[in-house]
Amino acid sequence: MDGEVRPLLRMAGIAKSFPGVRALDGVDLEVAGGEIHALLGENGAGKSTLLKILAGAQSPDSGSITFDGKTMSFANPHAAQRAGIVTIYQEFTLAPDMSIAENVFIGREPGPGPFVNWSKLAADTAAITRGIGLERNPMTLVRDLSVAEQQLVEIARALSMNSRLIVMDEPTSALSLAEVDKLFAIVRKLKADGISVIFVTHRLEEVIEICDRYTVLRDGRNVGAGAVADVTIDDIIRLMVGREITTLFAHREAGEPGEVALAVEGLTRRRTAQDPHATELRDVSLSVRRGEILGIAGLVGAGRTETARAIFGADPFDTGRVLIDGQPVDIRSPRDAIERGIGLVPEDRKLQALFLTQAIRTNMSIAALDRLDLFGIFVDERKERGLVDEFKKLLNIRMAGPEQAVGNLSGGNQQKVVLARWLALRPKVLIVDEPTRGIDVGAKVEVHNLLFEMAKSGIAVIAISSELPEVLAVSDRIVTMREGRVTGEVMRADATQEKLMAMMTLTSTAAAA
Amino acid sequence: MSVTAAGAEAVPLGKRIRRFMSDRPLVPLVILLVLLVVALQILRPGIVNERWIANTVKFAIPLAILAGCQTMTMLTGGIDLSVSTVATMAAFIVSTQAVEHGPVIGVALALLPAVLIGLANGIGVGIFRVHPLIMTLGTSLVGIGCLQVYQRTVIATGTKVPAFLSWLGTGVTGGFPNALLLFIPVASLILFVLNRTGFGRLLYAVGDNERAARLSGVVYWKVILALYVGSSLLAGVAGLLYVGLIKAPSLSLADPLLLPSVAAAVVGGTSIFGGRGGYTGTILGALILTVLTTLLTILQMPEGARRILFGLIVLLVTAAYLRIVEDR
Structure with missing residues (x-):
């Protein structure tokens, strides 16, 4: 398994720009045959753009893709699939009201002409699904399957296309621990059969557990690649956040915070049948004082926005309570929240x-x-x-x-x-969700200064941001979240990007603060 | 300096006109209306006189009121297809009840179904999130059914259009149609509500971005409920006026006004997707459609050809108007 082996996939010098943003700046990615390869990076590092290019959903501005020794350029996802590259997205692409079999062979149903040979369809499907431990009648509707089972249907579809490379974008984010173990067993089996897997995850323990090699992106560039056996989680975190802490964002002199303005206790929101992909909130508790800026850090899907929306009455929650100035309040709609003195600047303006x-x-x-x-x-x-x-x-x-x-x-x-x-x-409390997303650097500084002014005037501010430098710059105190849970709390003076990243990505972070 | 001046003058005339019109979206509508009247005068010299104008205004008013219902609902991204039924019900009930109970009780009874249908529409759309098209179509059918049942109970009584409605609908005082006595306050009210009240703001806001409106504390169902009740009441008033004009109450009295009411709002520049438009344009739209109908009538074409032309012209005008106005 050394340098001698010709890689199955080689993406070289891939560049892609969107209006105003350079998403990828000459990125390389090499995946060997029968290898499980971790693709890592912070939010916005360029992972998804790279994967979209690989899947044929976007075309690169420059760079080359070599697959199985042949130079490829995929005009559309169909072309990539025909070549043997299948991507399984976080949001499944299954038709919920069709059967497992129809989903697996969609568009490629066996039959004479326009007719479908149903018994062959079912038999072909069963042959694939049994191999990956999906013991279900192929005619079961996808709607009736669990999230983990639906994922297996996606994998079955990939296998039915004779894929050589399967890309899995955060496959474990919606799974329970037992389901993750089962998925890993299947991924290992794929590997044994000579199929390569590109694995995108925010859970770094999983990288260590299952991946052979890794590639880390940051700001659209390669910052590291190698064998997983040679690195530790800490090394990977350092690579992911690596950029020098920018001096651009000015800190402020924290004033003396006042009384607790808003407290949240045991906020819990379960998934429902109507919304099976919603991020759950599990026993979220936090508080913010007058004149204080509380930062909430976490990766996409950590439950930050969901917490904000639940406090603001935009989404219902199952249990838990919200207190304003120490008094429990019943907030059922944004109108209620506004009348209690809470404001929300949502993430997508x-x-x-x-x-x-x-x-x-x-x-x-x-x-x-x-x-x-x-x-x-x-x-x-x-x-x-x-x-x-x-x-x-x-x-x-x-x-x-x-x-x-x-x-x-x-x-x-x-x-x-x-x-x-x-x-x-x-307002008494203002929640700002990604307050500087998509705005230029000068305006960012202005918005930060406004947040400082607000805190100075006695408003309790909760600032949610995916950019760690921003969280570090504006917050007096920082809470980290992961998978709907609060995983740690730290004062700004004690916080570093590495520490926050560890608190955001690891399961056992109780001691991090 | 001279370079920029030359640059400004170099902007082609067509583009300058379009920019001028996109800043004043009512101007092209007025031009179109004048062109139609001129065409009419050329085809039938002498037709355009005081009496013709009064007559056109008389027929345009019920349409303009119903189009006001469409304008307000369309601003929120909805539509109200029950207006013709509500208008017909009001007209029919007032023609059967006013004789016996007097005009005040007659009008009150006539507007009762309007309120009920408006409430049903508002609850359906605002709370149960039924699509407005389906909701108002459904209540419209139910309303017509109820009216048929009602008709049997009053067969003995017969119908009689109250005198005050005939006076309002057809009368002309000093060259001005009496209907203006009703229309001017109604139109002012709609314009005032849309432009100056918080409720009007919320209609535009809900239609422009419902999610943002909710997150800004707008209570969606309250706005929608008030809207559809208001729309229905206006439709009822339009029905009262229309029966005074037509003087022949029937179970399909206002049906021919339904689709023109939608067309008038659209021709007048209100976006069917919500958030854009206003009532002044709609009034011009109603006038344009009324003059267009006269024009096609005097051409003495067969009914079928007339309808084909009417449909094509509405499509063309709307498409052309959107191109002019949305050139930003």
């Missing part, structure tokens, strides 16, 4: 916060309309313009005028409009 075709004025005043009313009927537009003026100056929003459509502003100014919407209500 275009989808969840802004009315893109409407005027800045309207966007800013929407949550405060009842305070701008004259006689409870019509909007006092003079007051409304005053509000826009006030926040235009306060937040330094660069805009043509209050009637300008908010969709025409830059990302940073749009985010300031959303912040103004909440500040106009003078």
Whole structure:
């Protein structure tokens, strides 16, 4: 298994840019035959773009793909599949109201002409599914299967296409421990049969347990690759976060935080049949004081956004309670939360916060309309313009005028409009989810300074961010989450990126703080 | 300096016109309306006089009110297909009850089903998340069924259009149709609600981005419920006016107005996907459709050809208008 072996897959110098972002900057990836290869990196490191290129869903700007000794360029996912590369995405691509057999052989059903030979279809399917331990009647509807079983159907489909390379994007994120063990047994069997697997995961223990080799990406570049046997989890974490801690983000002098403004105790939200892929919340407890900025760090799917939405009344939760100023409150809708003094700046401002075709004025005043009313009927537009003026100056929003459509502003100014919407209500608690996603560096600094100002004025701020430097820059105290659980808490002074990454990715982190 | 000035002048005329119109979306509608009237005058010299104008306005008003229902529901991304049934029910009930119970009770009884259907629509769409198309279609069918049952109970009484409605519907005072006495307040109310009230803001907000509206604390079902009840009430009022104009209550009285009411709102620039539009455009749209109908009638074409042309022109006008206005 040494350098002599010709790799099954070689991606060399892959580059891909999107408007304004260089997602991949000359990335290499080599996978040998019969190898389980871990592809690792932080959120936004370029993993998914690389995999999409491999799956034929996107085409690279430059670079080459060699598969089984032949140079390939995949025009579409179908071409990649024909070549023997199948990708199993985190969100399954199964048709829930069709049977296992139909899903496995979709588009390739055996039959004479347009007719389907059902008995052959069932027999062919059973031959594959039995081999991977899926003991189900091939005519069972996919809807009636567990998440783990649905994953096996995806694997069966890959095998039915005679795949040489199966890409699994976070295959274990939705599985229980026992199901993970079963999956690993199947992956080992695939390996024994000479099939290669690219394994993407945020759980680094799994890399050590099952993978042969690894490749780490950071900011769209290779930062390390080698045999798993030669490294420790700590080494991998260091590679993943590696960038020098940027001095760009200024810290602030933390003031003396006041009383606890918001506390959450034992927040739990289970999966339901309607929403089987939702992130569960398991006994989440946290609190934030007046004048304090609490950072929440975690990888995608850790339950950060779900926690925020549950507190804000946007999603229901099963058990647990929310306390404001020490008093338990019953929040069932965003309206309730707003009346209790909580605000939420959601993670995707275009989808969840802004009315893109409407005027800045309207966007800013929407949550405060009842305070701008004259006689409870019509909007006092003079007051409304005053509000826009006030926040235009306060937040330094660069805009043509209050009637300008908010969709025409830059990302940073749009985010300031959303912040103004909440500040106009003078909230006690403001939750900001990815407050600087997709905005330029200058605006980021401005938004950070605004968060500092808010805390200074006595608002309790909860800041959720996928960028560790940002969490470290803005927070006074940091809570980490993983898979719907709070996995640790640390004061900013004691926190480093490595430490946070460990708390976000490892199971046994109780001692990390 | 001179370079930029030359650059500004170099913008082609077509593009400048389009930019001008996209800033003032009502201008192309007014131009179209004037063109249609001119065409009419050329085809039938002398037809356009005071009496013709009063007549056109009279017929455009019930359509404009029903199109107001569509405008408001379409702003939220919905539609109200029960307006014609509600209007018919109001018209039929007032024609059978006002004789016996007097105009006030007659009108109150006539608007009762409007409120009920509006409540049902609002609850269905706002709380149970039924698609507005299906919800209002369903209540419309139920309403017509109820009206048929009701008709049997009043066969003995017969129908009579109350005098005050005939006066309102057909009367002309000093060259102005009396219907304007009703329409001007109604139109002002709609314009005021859409432009100046918080409720109007919420209609645009819900239609533009429902998720964002919810996360901004908008209570979706309350907005939708109030909207559909309001829409239904307006439709009832339009029915009262229409029966005064047509003077022949029947079980399909307002049916021919249903699709034109949607068309008037769309021609007037209201987006069927929500968030964009306004009532001024809709009023112009109703006038345009009414003049267009007259134009096609005086061409003395067979009914079939007239309908084909009407449909094609509505499609063309809407497509052309969207291209002009959305050039941003």
